[in-house]
Amino acid sequence: MPRVAYVNGRYLRHADAAIHIEDRGYQFADGVYEVCEVARGYIMDMTRHLDRLDRSLRELEIAWPMARPALTAVMREVIRRNRVVNGMVYLQVTRGVAPRDHVFPAPGVKPALVITAKRTDPAAAAKKAETGLKVITVPENRWDRVDIKSVGLLPNVLARQKAKAAGAQEAWFIDPDGTVKEGAATNAWIVTKDGRLVTRPADHGILRGITRATVIDVAAKLGLKVEERGFTVEEAKQAREAFLTAATTVVMPVVEIDGATVANGHPGSVALSLRQSFFDVAEKIKA
Numbered sequence: 001m002p003r004v005a006y007v008n009g010r011y012l013r014h015a016d017a018a019i020h021i022e023d024r025g026y027q028f029a030d031g032v033y034e035v036c037e038v039a040r041g042y043i044m045d046m047t048r049h050l051d052r053l054d055r056s057l058r059e060l061e062i063a064w065p066m067a068r069p070a071l072t073a074v075m076r077e078v079i080r081r082n083r084v085v086n087g088m089v090y091l092q093v094t095r096g097v098a099p100r101d102h103v104f105p106a107p108g109v110k111p112a113l114v115i116t117a118k119r120t121d122p123a124a125a126a127k128k129a130e131t132g133l134k135v136i137t138v139p140e141n142r143w144d145r146v147d148i149k150s151v152g153l154l155p156n157v158l159a160r161q162k163a164k165a166a167g168a169q170e171a172w173f174i175d176p177d178g179t180v181k182e183g184a185a186t187n188a189w190i191v192t193k194d195g196r197l198v199t200r201p202a203d204h205g206i207l208r209g210i211t212r213a214t215v216i217d218v219a220a221k222l223g224l225k226v227e228e229r230g231f232t233v234e235e236a237k238q239a240r241e242a243f244l245t246a247a248t249t250v251v252m253p254v255v256e257i258d259g260a261t262v263a264n265g266h267p268g269s270v271a272l273s274l275r276q277s278f279f280d281v282a283e284k285i286k287a
């Protein structure tokens with residue numbers, strides 16, 4: 001069964017799907033995106049993802065490419081056509097196609113919309129969660145509007161590649177004051193010795209992760225305390241647990257930071273119980 005992508009009003013074979021060379025996303029990274037998890041046939045936390053899309057679009061003064069109900073219908077259709085039960089749906093909105101010019105195009109130019117979906121293997125993810133991930137740290141070198149989920153991800157790409165070259169799976173951006181910002185494509189968390197969850201406040205310094213928000217809800221359900229404050233790399237290395245959150249990984253334990261083992265080097269029980277309860281607590285909309 002060939003994969004299908006939605007591109008500006010048409011469902012196309014994924015292999016043939018293309019956008020114009022003067023799409024502003026291609027030329028200027030002038031666009032935003034969202035990634036939603038699809039789990040057991042449900043789109044997870046779609047309301048929060050589309051609320052964040054709305055905010056990203058507003059911050060960049062890009063119009064919605066179509067009304068929200070129509071957009072959700074296309075998301076569902078792409079999921080259906082690709083027969084995704086477990087996986088993810090990706091959507092990208094750019095300012096549209098126009099002759100290259102830094103200033104915004106004339107008002108008549110329509111935003112461009114691409115939606116894709118792909119399957120992932122929940123068993124492989126579960127296996128990863130059983131062993132945990134390694135992270136490295138890199139100096140923060142991104143612009144200060146990383147709260148906007150823009151497709152301008154070059155520092156994130158370079159950081160993730162550096163992690164891979166070092167035998168790790170994620171890179172944490174570190175502020176000059178030594179505190180952890182977030183990963184290249186995940187939010188960062190630790191568990192203190194007395195069992196409190198700590199994650200950086202979702203101000204302009206990080207992306208306001210949807211999984212992060214839902215994990216705060218999960219923690220409340222499990223009776224766990226959450227502290228939204230900065231933490232240093234040193235504190236993370238000494239922590240009882242560390243973990244990551246993102247729509248692509250849900251909750252993923254971290255067992256090594258810059259070569260230093262976290263606790264006993266095995267995934268912690270708090271991260272694993274958050275991972276286990278996530279599906280029940282998150283919003284689920286039938287795909």
Ligand code: PDD
Pocket residue numbers: 035156182183184185186187207208209210211212245246247248
């Ligand atoms: N990344 N921080 C950054 C920089 C991210 O790119 C992401 C998500 C997150 C976690 O956000 P959420 O919980 O809403 O997925 C945090 C997506 C998954 C990606 O780029 O593939």
